[in-house]
Ligand code: MN
């Protein structure tokens with residue numbers, strides 16, 4: 001074949017016209033947006049430093065929303081355009097009513113506000129060799145070695161028999177002592193740990209939190225003085241007795257605030273960015289949202305990390321309660337099929353993080369199809385594992401709509417999936433919402449260190465996630 005050789009200019013033009021470029025967010029946004037990205041990250045760091053449990057997240061979301069004119073649904077009049085729901089203190093929703101009737105469909109961004117951690121068992125406190133410890137049961141997918149030999153804090157709630165709820169937070173104030181879980185010294189670890197698989201080296205029953213070491217002074221023949229002193233401190237400080245720990249939800253989380261990472265401060269490092277990075281981005285966009293065309297909802301769900309089961313997760317009736325309330329609020333006559341009919345014309349984003357390619361572990365990634373750090377919010381058409389099992393697989397038409405919305409709004413985005421096909425995978429809330437017939441796709445920032453006590457996100461990816469959610473709510477079509 002007699003093919004004409006292209007000039008360099010022709011080559012470059014063709015490349016520009018036909019290929020999708022992969023450039024970093026930082027290199028293609030304006031100086032003004034670079035500044036905004038840094039300011040956004042500062043506010044975000046404050047959020048993840050204080051919202052370390054689902055209950056704390058709900059409290060912060062509800063108070064920020066009320067400051068910005070959102071009214072709890074029970075108090076909302078027919079004219080209220082900004083409405084707030086909280087559910088059992090662990091899930092929340094915000095809605096801004098649109099110009100179009102809700103029967104034409106709504107926009108939903110669903111994120112989750114639970115994160116992997118260590119929960120206290122129901123009978124946590126014991127003494128051994130004159131030290132007091134708390135027994136734990138881990139929540140969500142953790143690598144147990146991440147949780148030993150590091151400062152830890154306790155956050156949560158205990159209920160006294162009279163019904164009074166006692167919030168507990170300890171280990172965050174720089175003047176507070178912290179808690180920790182001890183690990184075995186390397187000198188003695190050769191057999192007990194060194195020859196085992198990394199997943200078996202630290203059994204869950206050894207994730208015991210050190211909480212005390214001064215025995216109460218009393219008659220010499222009485223035992224468990226360290227435990228008794230800890231109970232006395234808990235009683236003096238919070239009014240608790242040991243049985244109150246049974247009706248408690250106490251979570252062991254990494255102590256301390258989130259931090260900038262890197263000499264240039266390009267990253268945010270901190271606990272719970274899966275998925276509070278998305279929760280914050282959707283909160284930030286819906287708080288700013290005014291008179292959208294389409295009624296817009298931000299859902300903040302619990303229990304995603306353990307399969308979305310339970311009455312505060314994506315499978316629970318909370319979602320339906322919010323939707324029925326919205327339909328009534330929008331003046332829609334409720335008939336047997338009105339919820340389904342509204343949902344099948346609705347659009348949603350399952351707002352969740354994905355894995356960024358770690359240069360040290362490229363072998364688990366498909367570099368052409370996984371998310372690059374610093375390259376913007378990542379759209380994940382399908383989740384699941386092992387041949388799209390348990391996946392939500394978004395429709396091409398919907399992906400096409402969203403890419404048009406994002407391109408029009410100059411959102412820097414990328415498309416990626418979570419790791420090589422046979423390597424593993426993971427799910428999100430997308431498939432549970434998809435069962436109700438709406439269009440839904442996953443999107444969120446790529447993380448490094450996901451599910452560790454110190455997850456790392458690029459500031460521009462966090463910012464572009466906010467921009468992407470904002471554009472989704474504001475799109476008129
Ligand atoms: Mn997640």
Ligand code: MN
Pocket residue numbers: 274305451
């Ligand atoms: Mn997760």
